[in-house]
Amino acid sequence: MEKHDGRDAGRVRPGDLKDPWYDELASGWGELDGTGAPTAPAVPAPAAAPERSAADIYLEVQASAAFQEVRRRYRRFVIPAVAAFFTWYVAYVVTATAAPELMARPVSGAVNVAMVAGLAQFASTFLLTWAYARHARLRRDKAALDLRWVVFEQKREQELRQGAER
Amino acid sequence: MTGDHQTLALVLFGAFVAVTLGITTYVSRNRHGSAEEFYAGGRLFSPMENGFAIAGDYMSAASFLGISGLIALYGYDGLLYSVGFLVAWLVVLFLVAELVRNCGRFTLADVVAARMRERPVRIAAGTSSVTVSVLYLVAQMVGAGSLVALLLGGTSEAAQTWTVIGVGALMVIYVSMGGMRATTWIQIVKAVLLMAGAIALTVLVLMRFHGDFDQLLRTAADRSGHGGQFLAPGLKYGGDWTSRFDFISLGLALVLGTAGLPHILSRFYTVPTARAARRSVIWSIGLIGSFYLMTIVLGFGAAAIVGTDAVKGSNAAGNTAVPLLALDLGGGADSTGGTVLFAVVAAIAFATILAVVAGITLASSASVAHDLYASLRRKNAKPRSEVAVARVAAVGIGAVAIGLGLVARDLNVAFLVGLAFAVAASANLPVLLYSLFWRQFTTRGAVWSVYGGLLPSLVLVVLSPVVSGSPNSLFPGVDFQYFPLENPGLVSIPLGFLAGWFGTVTSSDPADEAKHAETEVRSLTGAGAA
Secondary structure (H helix, E strand, C coil), X not given: CCCCCHHHHHHCCHHHCCCCCCCCCCCCCCCCCCCXXXXXXXXXXXXCCCCCCHHHHHHHHHHCHHHHHHHHHHHHHHHHHHHHHHHHHHHHHHHHHHCHHHHCCEEECCEEHHHHHHHHHHHHHHHHHHHHHHHHHHHCHXXXXXXXXXXXXXXXXXXXXXXXXX | CXXXXXXXXXXXXXXXXXXXXXXXXXXXXXXXXXXXXXXXXXXXXXXXXXXXXXXXXXXXXXXXXXXXXXXXXHCHHHHHHHHHHHHXXXXXXXXXXXXXXXXXCCCHHHHHHCCCCHHHHHHHHHHHHHHHHHHHHHHHHHHHHHHHHHHHCCCCHHHXXXXXXXXXXXXXXXXXXXXXXXXXXXXXXXXXXXXXXXXXXHHHHHHHCCCCHHHHHHHHHHHXXXXXXXXXXXXXXXXXXXXXXXHHHHHHXXXXXXXXXXXXXXXXXXCCXXXXXXXXXXXXXXXXXXXXXXXXXXXXXXXXXXCHHHHXXXXXXXCCHHHHHHXXXXXXXXXXXXXXXXXXXXXXXXXXXXXXXXXXXXXXXXXXXXXXXXXXXXXXXXXXXXXHHXXXXXXXXXXXXXXXXXXXXXXXXXXXXXXXXXXXXXXXXXXXXXXXXXXXXXXXXXXXXXXXXXXXXXXXXXXXXXXECCCCXXXXXXXXXCCCCCCCHHHHHHHHHHHHHHHHHCCCCCCCHHHHHHHHHHHHHCXXXX
């Protein structure tokens, strides 16, 4: 095993490293086309305090601007989306049970409002799935991976330091 | 039904059993039996493989035969039911899959215990997970028994008994010998078979109507005997207000319960990263969504081609709608095509049941060994034996499921699936969401939210018309019915969330900021993920 010391690890910028588990070019759902807005790598430099514990690393990363940005992006998509589809689903179920005559109104041929609404539930589910996947891929994945490496590097540094003290 | 159907169906089903046992032996060769291997299959499945496996775990015989049967009998109300099963996946995708993959190792309790005092939280979450699994499992076992009676004409008690025992024995073998790796491959094989069968039948139905969906609907409405009402909601769930509220309750349980099902949560641990977990859910949403779209065609097709009365005459719950449809589409009862299609559908239905019960057994044995046993065992016991405990737990759960399946054989247990979803939504989902998203959440809140959802849902079911006080009850002779709804979700889900909130605000010790930071950072970035 090659050993890295603290200085060496400090030089590597987080974004340069590849996560071996990160299947970034695997085939499938389209790929990043360069339009994504990368977050500023504004994680504070590891403080030199010797008694930092793993908990401090997580607290620091949590307070960092880069993490706050990832969390904000996640929540700004997920909270409205959950509110929207949940309201839409509950409205659908309540209307179907409470006002079946409204749902029975014909639209075209044998197709009525109920059928359209039911198929629209399927359609909106597929659409939101696609939108979420796209949002996560373009707006979150890279920044999240960078942060993962920041934590990894800081933990390793700390372990090495503790090993040296022992 | 002639003997040909039975023989061919048994041959096909035997082939499935042989293939799956082959898979089990093949994948478990040279394995060391580590916990990683047993519970998570080595975490190296691809998103597509896991997507198929999730779909295989989720689409039970109740979906394949039950929902199309409901549509064939009650028209639109069956469709209404299937929508909840699909929309639920948005909760899983948005709020659960990636975060759970990042924070946990094998079970739901892992995610919660990371922030809390481990022992009480593990015992609570483990108990509710096992409860959900056992409810679901018994429903599947009883379903397997009655399916044999229906499809093979083996109405004798002995045939049903041996089916339940056989299914139980097979699932124990899959799980305890092959662990997650074998179970996953069985799910994949089953999902492929199920999708292929559904696609073939859908194409045949649409060909019969020359691709004219409107014509299909009109014929279905005509032959159902209900006319236009058949295409609108209300035939099944539109009676008095009690039954309407009952459906709303069931709808809530379905949409919120999926994200709390232990056998679904454990599937996210079989892929390497959160991103892979997300992509497996996207695969499964595609598969499950198109599957339910096909059940709509199959259900209305059965009403249009077989006729609602004929379906009802064969089985009052409509479970034979798809097999009867297959018989007709293949060319009728005496034709080779009809015989083959019928046998294929019967074999797929068995395969479906086997795969689903294997998935649930694995998840519940993980809860028993990883959560309950690990928390309750003596301190000096060897931790290495956890997988051994899980294997024994699988045998024990198999025995319990066989026993309950035999006891409940003649009971009307259709409510059990809805109940399992309601318990999952009331006891598992609140604690999971609070742990992932609420900074102030405490150990007491976690424990209260699990028991505050679990106990009310179980008590309300005992006091509901499914247990007593109505002709269709488990115990029709007695009457201790005090709660009007069959599904407790409408009351117990809010109670689970409320109990978690109340337990938290009354906690004497505040939440651990550092552990919350760790959970939040890990859940969104994947740092330190197993």
